Amino acid sequence: MEEVRKLVNHSIQSSMLVVDEEGRVILATDKLLKFSGYSAEEITSIPFSRLFKVRASLRELYDFYFSDESGPVEWPHGFLMSKNGETIHYQFSMARLVRDEKVVYLMIMRNQLEGSQLNLLQRFSDAFLKDVNLGVLLISMNYTLVDISDMACRILGLERETILNMSLDEVFATVPSEHRLVQRTILNGMVVRNYAVSWTNNHERFELLLDSNVLKDNQGNMVGAYIIFKDVTNMRSLEEMVQRSDRLAMIGQIAAGTAHEIRNPLTSIKGFLQVLRRTFEVQGMSKEQSYTEVMLTEINRINELVNEFLLLSKPKHVSYERIDLSEVLRGILPIINNEAILYNVHLQYEASYHLPEVIADQELLKQVFLNICKNGIEAMSDGGVLTITEKVDTTERNVCIDIHDTGSGIPMFVIDKIFDPFFTTKDTGTGLGLSVCQRIIHDMGGSIKVSSKGYGTTFTIVIPYA
Structure with missing residues (x-):
């Protein structure tokens, strides 16, 4: 009998009990012994009715709950007396086995505490994926997306409902394989820690720190993998x-x-x-x-x-005052448009009425806008569209001016250097224009961001409003 019990323990991880028709316990798995506190010898010496605090016989329990072929809607509830006298709530399912006219009952039991813990873990998992400020992707062994957090959807530009259970090759089909956030090698057991990744979504660039690892079951078999990343763009x-x-x-x-x-x-x-x-x-x-x-x-x-x-040193004779950026832009639009005509470029201006005022120097702002617009126009040697867009970020309390061109874009290996002094891709450039622009905007408490996806570039001038 001990060999049979070991064999059953090896093949099943549930709390299981085998009882004959007279109510004698024949076999109990280690998991049931663990939460009840009995040894294998002790539990076989206790009558079923006393162990489980029931008056009905096993046949009556089976006929009442499980004789219908469709089975019960939910597992029935019961009580088990532990060795220390504690009453343990459990749920059970039964099977009636007949061999050589001998009847035994197989009971599969689930401690309700275990069920509540699983339920709690499931609730935590759901809340974690929705509320946590992390990007999370769960991946199955057949390389499909099992689940994804809300933050990951926002940064990657994905819709959760449309991509769940989809192959990750399809999810990232528009991204070159070498630039995909998820590689198939993750299912080969490759572990990644604090891996820096750049991701561009709708002209917005994110800097991410990525961790990945595999998921294994109780036997050590790999059942999937996960990826967790944090947005460290601001840092x-x-x-x-x-x-x-x-x-x-x-x-x-x-x-x-x-x-x-x-x-x-x-x-x-x-x-x-x-x-x-x-x-x-x-x-x-x-x-x-x-x-x-x-x-x-x-x-x-x-x-x-x-x-x-x-x-490049702190600008002298700077006059900071309340300024309407729309008025500044409208004042230099004729100059920008004349430059655009020379390069066969069409100018679009998307105004946002009632922009909050900013504290800045008007002449220095003109210098920044003219310089960046001129760079954008010159990047479209075969013609194109230069779009100037005004926006307000009420969350961060900033006024944002987007200057987008439809040129060939800035290569990824260059984009981090464009604000460095004396770095230029032009034959006649000094490499100081963007450095000066950045210094001017920084002195006003703002910033200049750039994003490029290979088919256009967007410069965003961000200035806090008064």
């Missing part, structure tokens, strides 16, 4: 802002100390060249005159570079 943006501010501050200190020393000799050179140009013009020396004009043009270019270099 990364803050780190990058601090790093860029440090770099800009260092360059600004160099600029403040050297720009005047550069300008002084340039002023002298420019003055003497103007005198020479006038002399060559009077004497009819047109060839020499053309040389001086080239030199003067280059000196003016150096002066402009020095002016931008100086702006």
Whole structure:
């Protein structure tokens, strides 16, 4: 009998009891022994009626609850007396087995405490997926999505009802395989910890930290996998802002100390060249005159570079006041439109009426908008659409200006460098324009965000409103 009990324990994890028709316990699984407190020998010596506090016979219980082929709607409830005298509530199901005219009853039992714990865990799981500020994906062994949290749906741009039980190859069909958030290797037991991932959804870029692992059953067999990720976009943006501010501050200190020393000799050179140009013009020396004009043009270019270099330090003579961003944009729209016409670009302006006022310097804002719009227009060499959109983020109390172009986009390996001083992809660019724009907006308490998905780029200027 002990060998039979071990065999049953190995094959079933439920609380199970085998009782003969006279009410003698023949066999009990380890799980039942554990929560009742009896040993295998002790429980076989206790009559069924005393153990389970019932007056009815096993035949009567079976006939009342389980003789109907359709079975009961729910498992019946009962009481079991534990070894220490505690009454344990349980639910049970029965099967009647007949062999060689001998009848035994097989009882499968479930401790109600276990049921309530499972119910509690299920409720926690449901609440976790809905309320927690984490992205969670549960994946089955056949690579289908079993469940997904609300935050994961929001960041990944998915609708929960339409993707559940769908193959992840279909869920991420529009994403190149090497850039997918979930790889099939996760089902090979690959464990990931704090893996940094960038994800772009509807022109909004998210920085994520991802963990993944497999799920196993009680026998150690793998039954699925999970992925958990946290949105660390704001943290990364803050780190990058601090790093860029440090770099800009260092360059600004160099600029403040050297720009005047550069300008002084340039002023002298420019003055003497103007005198020479006038002399060559009077004497009819047109060839020499053309040389001086080239030199003067280059000196003016150096002066402009020095002016931008100086702006990397804290801008001087800044006048902060309450400003309506719509008025600022409408004031420079003719300039932007004229530039767009030269490149066969169509300009769209989507206004938002009654924008809250911001505290800023009007002239510096014009410089930022013109610079970013000019970059967007030049990115569409074959024509396209430049869209300027005004929005209000009432949650963060910001006014947002989106400047979107339909150009070829910015490669992912470049996008993190575009605000670095002297980094440029243009043949004639200085690489200081976006650095200066970022410094100006940062000094106003705002930020500049950029997102690109390979078929267009969106710059978002964010400024807190008054």
